[in-house]
Amino acid sequence: MVSLVLGQLRRRPAAFAGLAAALLLAIATVTLFGSLFAADLATPEAVRRTAAGPGVMVIAGAFGEIAVLVAFFVVVNALGFALRQQHRELALLRTVAATPRQTRRLVRGQVVATTLLVAVPGWALGAVAARRFLAALQQRGMAAPDARVPGTPVPMLVALGAALLLGLAASAVAARRISRIAPAAALTASATEQARTGVPRLLVGAGVLVGGGLLLRLSATRPADQVDRAGQAALLGSLVLLVAVALTGPFAARLLAGVLGLPLRALAPGAGWLADANLRGYARRLSSAVVPVAMLVGLSGTMSIMTFTAEHAAAAASSASSAVSATSATSATDVWLRQAELGMLVCFATVSVVNTLVAVTADRRREFALLRLVGATRPQLLRMLSAEAVLTTAVGVLLGAVVAGAASAAFSTAVTGSAVPSVPVATCGWIVAGAAALTVPGILATGRWAVGGPAAELVGGGRD
Template identity: 75%
Template sequence: MRGGSVPTLAVGQIRRRPAAFAGLAAALFLAVAAVTLFGSLVAAQVTAPAPVARAAVAGPGLLVIAGAFGEIAVLVALFVVVNALGFTLRQQHRDLALLRTVAATPRQIRRLVRLQVTATVLAAAVPGGAAGHFAARAFLTALQRRGMAAPGLRIPGTPVPVLIALAVALLVGLAATALTVRRITRPAPAAALTDSAVGQRWTGVVRLLIGGAVLVGGGLLLRLAGTRPAGELDKAGQAALLGALVLLVAVALLGPVVARLPMAVLGAPVRALLPRVGWLADANLRGYAVRLSSAVVPVALLVGLSATMLIMTGTAERAALATGATTSVTKASDVWLRQAELGLLAGFAAVSTVNTLVALTADRRREFALLRLVGATRRQLLRMLLVEAVLTTAVGVLLGAAVAAAATGAFSRAVTGSLLPVVPGAACGWVVAGAAVLTVPGIVGTGLWAIGGRAVEEVGGERG
């Protein structure tokens, strides 16, 4: 393959798989917008005249808010990008493996993927930067209305925050590409093509080791949160929330392993209650561990972060009522901040959930066509997808709830001395309902489209 044809192939792959790259573009849009948002807030404070910058305000100040608020939001946005990028590359595994069989070198494959990622980042940069800039203006206005930012502060028109956001997105995208593309370039061409045909069924040793190390890191953060003294509840809350995010990263890395246990527990009664459709749905989810992991991780992210913030707020408020003390965790202005942060994080997780589930289901058209050729009806396939959607939601909720329980237990220990936090049942119920609303219609709705068409043509045509 000539070097000059690599850019043409990169553009061709994006046009050929728009759904996969649309999901990655949406994730990159959120990441660029998030970095631009909080970078613009920092720029507003740094570039302000001295009298305005030193004006007394209620709360910790704009720099502290932008740092503490943006830390988790930006990490979540980048987590969503890495998850979307990994899935986009897995969808191209077969095509890239085929290129290797016709003499494409590993270097050319790496260059091809880097060009795809760079093009997608550049496409998302302008709208993401604009959205982040306008969001920063709206957020600053809301802070000023509550007396938490100086009235004279203005978001500057400098392009520096957007350029930093673009550089961060490129850096994360290219670093994740270098790690993910190794699965295609390391094996021999024939072995890579075989892997793409049968699908990945297990997790590499390196990924297991990294996942284990991240899991230990999350545990250490929660230990730090649980041992904070009573006067440092704000630090305990930040450590607990960051620990929850680190544990969710570990879940993503160890997903094919950790998702098997709840799937085994939930799959048994489903097989018994629905002998045909339930058996097939359970076999599909358990037989493709990587696909199951890709589906449940966004759901776990949504449930884990949302439930953690809700339970932490409820625990802190209960402790404040019992002791009569007021901390920044329970002040009305900071409660508003946490609600805004919860909405932002939930939005990131929701976009990730919809992107991943729609792309995963759409990528199974050939599989559905084969099932139709061996006698399955469209109605049976939809029932199977409904069962899969319910099981996927349940596994994601259980994993997210486990992370939330660990994080809020550590926070509760710092606040009350007990590992049992205050759980707002109604609010957490809405979180679970929201996860179900995103997951079930996303899978079943995409399935309605994916099982359409003629089965023979789908099987004989190209996959994807």
């Protein structure tokens, strides 16, 4: 089993690059906040009281719980694509008598090996980030001046254990399909896509959607003196809604692609029609591409709109009591904390977007080779990919905007009493531009490589 695990890692290092990056970020993040916990515990109580704000431990806990949820989301996504890249090999192992349990053990071994490979750089990155973050908190008076990050290895060990738990939980989710179906069906499934989204998945997605709605309702009903809790509930609600989008993604993506594809067909009758047909025909693949874009736009939009809404409420406050509560949520330190949290979430989302788009596009080499054999030229395929990239970006941005709109509306209700938040148009424009800058070049750059190579050999399966 060990030789199989290491052999796959050596043979397909690019397939595990996204998983390695996600696990690296997870280890670095948990090391960062674990080190802050250790620094707070090592600081005497009398010294700790000299700091303003909620305290280092509260900040680390609030950041950490969001980071772990996002890390799990990203690791599951990255591992799913690592398995997709080796779906054929896993299917062949099933046909030569490998049991489902052995298949799952192989996947778990790959996760453990990848985690151990990135552990040391993850620890180093987290330790450096912890010292800089603590220094930034001290500059803003939110941490005691004498607080120091201790040299204990406990945060690093906790980070490694947390990353292993995340990876193993993700492997249980990602390896479920290939390990449960019959061996012959596994080999067939490696070259096909399930036509419809299963009813159980839609029901689970609907349940998660209800849970996200309840969190947003909790956010909207927070009193005026609990604005921070309203913001945390709204952010958690947006994460849960994004999980619901991931679960119901194939259905929602096919529906939106059908609507948004109409103008694309009119503007580009050839490439637009083929791109629209491809995206709607392979809804699961489309969902895999648009969900990370939706996560990037949804999380960034939610944080930006919530911050702008709180600042606008503070500026417009007329009574002393409302001014105090609004100022509590819009002080320079709190805004900086939100920006730091947003930067952390954007790092995870960016890794997920880039990894997903590269993997999805690279996985279509045989499809492109078949199109070339029936007469399509490379420029025509690149035009089709350009149209697909635009439509993928539009669907992802729209789904993310819906999530951000719902979460920020709940937060606005708690802060201002109105469900209409204050929207920073310029910032939201930059978020959309950033999503497009990641999506379109990522698809086209990978597409230029994917449409190359000998078409006949690729279709015949002689080369990956």
